Amino acid sequence: MPGFSQANELPAWKSLMDHHDKLGRGMVLKAEFEKDPERFQKFSRTFKNDAEGSEILFDFSKNFLTEDTLPLLVKLAKEANVEQLRDDMFKGEKINFTEDRAVYHVALRNTKNDPMQVDGKSVVEEVNGVLEHMKEFSEQIRSGEWKGYSGKPIDTIINIGIGGSDLGPVMVSEALKPYGKEGMKLHFVSNIDGTHIAEALKDSNPETTLFLIASKTFTTAETTTNANTAKKWFLEKAPDEKAIAKHFVALSTNEKEVEKFGIDTKNMFGFADWVGGRYSVWSAIGLSVCLYIGYENFHQFLAGANAMDRHFRETPLEQNIPVLGGLLSVWYSDFFGAQTHLVAPFDQYMHRFPAYLQQLSMESNGKAITRSGDYVKYTTGPILFGEPATNAQHSFFQLLHQGTKLIPADFIMAAESHNPVEGNLHQRMLASNFFAQSEALMIGKTPDTVKAEGAPEGLVPHKVFLGNRPTTSILAQKITPSTLGALIAYYEHLTFTEGAIWNINSFDQWGVELGKVLAKNIGKELDQSGKVDGHDSSTNGLINAFKQRSGGA
Ligand code: F6P
Numbered sequence: 001m002p003g004f005s006q007a008n009e010l011p012a013w014k015s016l017m018d019h020h021d022k023l024g025r026g027m028v029l030k031a032e033f034e035k036d037p038e039r040f041q042k043f044s045r046t047f048k049n050d051a052e053g054s055e056i057l058f059d060f061s062k063n064f065l066t067e068d069t070l071p072l073l074v075k076l077a078k079e080a081n082v083e084q085l086r087d088d089m090f091k092g093e094k095i096n097f098t099e100d101r102a103v104y105h106v107a108l109r110n111t112k113n114d115p116m117q118v119d120g121k122s123v124v125e126e127v128n129g130v131l132e133h134m135k136e137f138s139e140q141i142r143s144g145e146w147k148g149y150s151g152k153p154i155d156t157i158i159n160i161g162i163g164g165s166d167l168g169p170v171m172v173s174e175a176l177k178p179y180g181k182e183g184m185k186l187h188f189v190s191n192i193d194g195t196h197i198a199e200a201l202k203d204s205n206p207e208t209t210l211f212l213i214a215s216k217t218f219t220t221a222e223t224t225t226n227a228n229t230a231k232k233w234f235l236e237k238a239p240d241e242k243a244i245a246k247h248f249v250a251l252s253t254n255e256k257e258v259e260k261f262g263i264d265t266k267n268m269f270g271f272a273d274w275v276g277g278r279y280s281v282w283s284a285i286g287l288s289v290c291l292y293i294g295y296e297n298f299h300q301f302l303a304g305a306n307a308m309d310r311h312f313r314e315t316p317l318e319q320n321i322p323v324l325g326g327l328l329s330v331w332y333s334d335f336f337g338a339q340t341h342l343v344a345p346f347d348q349y350m351h352r353f354p355a356y357l358q359q360l361s362m363e364s365n366g367k368a369i370t371r372s373g374d375y376v377k378y379t380t381g382p383i384l385f386g387e388p389a390t391n392a393q394h395s396f397f398q399l400l401h402q403g404t405k406l407i408p409a410d411f412i413m414a415a416e417s418h419n420p421v422e423g424n425l426h427q428r429m430l431a432s433n434f435f436a437q438s439e440a441l442m443i444g445k446t447p448d449t450v451k452a453e454g455a456p457e458g459l460v461p462h463k464v465f466l467g468n469r470p471t472t473s474i475l476a477q478k479i480t481p482s483t484l485g486a487l488i489a490y491y492e493h494l495t496f497t498e499g500a501i502w503n504i505n506s507f508d509q510w511g512v513e514l515g516k517v518l519a520k521n522i523g524k525e526l527d528q529s530g531k532v533d534g535h536d537s538s539t540n541g542l543i544n545a546f547k548q549r550s551g552g553a
Pocket of ligand 1: 162163165214215217218219220277363509512
């Protein structure tokens with residue numbers, strides 16, 4: 001336990017309250033830039049990714065920060081023992097105390113083979129053993145050496161999983177499409193809605209399809225149901241059950257359930273219970289990514305994350321990029337009352353990045369109980385949302401510019417495009433929007449400017465932009481596997497920092513259990529005929545209406 005219960009009782013929190021009172025919404029970002037020509041240098045940080053020799057620029061200068069804010073935020077991180085918790089994580093301590101587990105996804109990307117242990121036992125050999133298996137297997141599939149039951153090579157991968165067993169693999173394989181194997185079709189089936197599996201199967205040939213059943217527990221209802229449907233479809237075409245060995249592999253921690261399903265454990269890629277679902281793309285759960293982009297690229301993906309891990313572990317807090325990101329989030333949530341956080345990648349390949357971050361952030365920090373068991377006296381995890389820009393500009397950015405809510409935003413872009421079409425014209429237009437949005441959000445537009453532009457008197461208030469909206473701009477060189485790995489690890493450690501300060505356990509997810517239990521019970525009621533009456537009148541009414549309209553089981 002960290003030696004405090006409520007973060008708002010820490011001395012630095014109180015100092016930040018006073019600082020906020022002085023600064024408050026009275027801080028005008030535009031004026032801060034006019035006052036201090038060094039502001040960009042002072043508040044931006046460069047991450048050096050030694051895994052590939054590239055850099056990522058994090059510009060925090062368009063945030064509500066002064067030279068007094070940063071030391072106070074850093075003091076808060078110190079008083080909240082962020083460093084201690086971080087070191088405990090890297091030591092393999094069981095910081096996920098409600099599940100009595102270590103939080104050790106960092107050991108999955110230990111590309112420098114540093115000693116790493118849980119319960120006094122090295123985990124390096126086991127992690128490397130699974131990676132070796134992934135390497136061999138991906139080479140066999142990609143080269144065509146691995147044949148389906150009728151002797152044809154595999155050309156379609158269907159990953160069946162949900163939550164962390166889906167969002168990471170789908171996001172990363174989309175983001176790294178330029179590295180994907182040509183001709184290899186990838187499907188990700190997560191939803192229990194039969195449409196999801198039906199659409200994937202419609203498009204696939206059982207002779208050349210490989211199913212990856214991705215589930216840490218191998219008991220998740222959506223995944224096992226979809227997997228059984230896939231197996232049934234497959235066996236309708238395949239000559240016999242022996243063919244399963246060529247077409248189904250399991251990515252899981254649960255050998256017993258994998259065997260029960262009918263997958264030979266030789267075709268199982270395992271990982272340990274210290275890998276949380278939302279942190280599992282680095283584990284065997286990432287096999288679809290590895291098959292698609294090849295082992296070397298997958299290794300680079302791990303190495304980029306490892307570079308960010310070392311930065312997080314070794315850099316003093318004032319310079320520590322994910323710590324600063326986390327502190328800013330706390331600053332906005334708890335001192336400015338921001339309820340949301342926008343992440344907008346200016347990168348079409350990264351279109352699933354916000355969805356991925358939603359699970360990372362909201363499943364981690366959507367909690368209200370401190371590590372000592374009390375209800376928090378402040379707000380915790382923000383509502384994270386996002387879409388790729390520039391599309392988002394033409395839909396919801398209106399609310400950012402002229403709405404009543406404060407929405408801190410991260411904009412992410414790479415200088416180099418994978419598709420520099422039209423002499424890079426598209427990339428320059430994309431970049432001009434990337435720069436223009438953060439500038440517009442900050443500087444706004446005054447009534448005088450609107451009038452000077454000739455707007456009729458009655459329209460002036462409608463055309464005014466108050467400005468002073470904070471943003472963080474993240475500029476990478478190119479979205480390579482290594483850079484993407486580093487960016488994900490940045491958000492992981494940012495989320496870690498937030499949770500450490502709020503003094504909540506960012507690593508369990510009890511909040512998803514109740515719905516699962518109720519759905520299971522209602523599922524049984526749907527299997528039976530007749531009306532139900534055991535719920536509230538709304539739930540009874542809805543269930544009975546469904547029964548009447550759906551034609552029964
Ligand atoms: O229900 C939430 C959750 O447990 C997530 O945390 C997890 O990523 C997802 O379900 C899938 O779990 P599994 O990989 O065990 O199927």
